[in-house]
Amino acid sequence: MIHTQPSCTDIFESGLMPCEEALSRILNNLPAIEGYQRLPIEKARGRVLHETVVSASNVPPHTNSAVDGYALHSSDLPDQGIARLAVKGIALAGEPFRGSIEKGTCLRIMTGAAMPEALDTVIMQEHAEIKDGFITIDSRHKAGQNVRRAGEDIKQGETVLASGKLLTPPDIGLLASLGICEVNVKRKLTVAIASTGNEIVAPHQIPTEAGIFDSNRYSLFAALDRSDIEIIDLGIIEDDAEVLLQRFNEAGRHADVIISTGGVSVGEADFTKTALKNSGQVDFWKVAIKPGRPLAFGRIGNAAFFGLPGNPVAVLVTFYFFVLPALEKMLGIVDKPIAPTLTARTTENLRKKPGRTEIQRGIVSRDENGDWIVKTTGKQGSGILMSMSKANAFIILNHQDTSKSAGDWVTVMPFCGMF
Structure with a gap:
C-alpha cells in the first residue's frame, strides 16, 4: 500500500476545518x-463611527409646508361643495410670515416655509384655483395634509447613529442636517501586504524564463483601497x-494585520507557514474550501496574520470570505450595507463532492420570466484569474x-456591494 502525504490539492484529504468553524475562530480571536x-x-x-450621535434638536426644526401651495385652517375645509378663501400674504423658505391669518382666509406658502402657529393644513397649488386674490378649493382635502x-x-x-456604523452618504447628510460639522471615527486599520516567491516579479519588471508577474499584491491593493484602511x-x-522571518517580524511591530500570498502549502519551498510557526502563533492552516484550502491564520508580534494561497483566484476568494470579515470585526463595524445572497437556477451542471465548500465564479442574469439564472465563467481553476474578471x-x-x-x-453572492 502507498502511504500518501497530506496535500492541499488532494480532494480526499481528511481533517480539514469547515469554513464556518474557520471564520468563527478567526473572528473570536480578533x-x-x-x-x-x-x-x-x-x-x-466610509469611516466607522466611534461614538453614538444624539440629536440636539428637532429635524425639521419647525413645522413647515411639504409643497408649494396655500396654508389654511382645517376648519375652513368644505365638507362638500367648494370654499372660497382670500389670500392674505406669503411665506417663503427662510422668510416666515409674521402676521396672523384669520379663519376664512389663507396664506400662500412655499415648500419648506414655516407654518404660522394657527394654520394646520396645506392645499397643493395644483389643487386650487386662484383668481383676484382668492382661492377656490373642493372637498377632496383632509386636515393636516x-x-x-x-x-x-x-x-x-433621539439616537440617530450608533457607534460602529460604517458611514454612508446618507449618514453624512444626516449629520449635516443636525448641524454637526465634525465627528469622531475609529482610527484606520493598518494592513501590511506581501507576495512571496522567487518566481514573482513586479509588472514593470522583465520576468525570467520561469518568472510570472505579481497579480496577487495588486488584487489586494484594490480590495483594500478604502478610506478606513x-x-x-x-x-x-x-x-x-x-528573510521572511525578518520582514514579518518587522511588519508585526507596525501593522494591525499582515497578509501574505504564497508559501502556505506543503512544498519544500513554502516558507511562509514555517515563518509563522517560528515567529508567532499558528491557529490553523488548512480549510475545507475550494479554491483556497491552504489558508494560514495566526499572529506575528501584535499583528493578526493571514497567509493566503499563491493562486490568484484563491487569494480573492479567501480574502472576501475570511479576511474581509476579520478586518471589519477589527474596525468595530456593527452596521454596514449588506452584500445579499440570492437563489438562482443554474443553467449548467455543477460537479461537487460533499465535505468542502466550493466557490465558483458565475454570471448572474434574469431569464425571460424575470427569474434569476446563473452560469459559470468557464474553467474554474484557482489560477485562472479571468474567471474572476468575467464574473459578477x-x-x-x-x-x-x-x-x-x-x-x-x-x-x-453578487459582487455588487462587495467590490
Missing part, C-alpha cells in the same frame, strides 16, 4: 482596535526563511452539497 480621530464630516464617508411637523424626522434627544506595501519577499457573482456550493443539475437552485 478584538476591535482602539483609538479614534476627529474628522470633518465631508471626509468621514402636506404639513411636515417639527421633529417628524428626528426628535431632540492604511496599506503598508512589503513588496515581493524572496523564498528564504530568514460567486456561486456558493455549501459543505454538504453534492453536484447540481441544470435547472437546480443554487446560492449566489
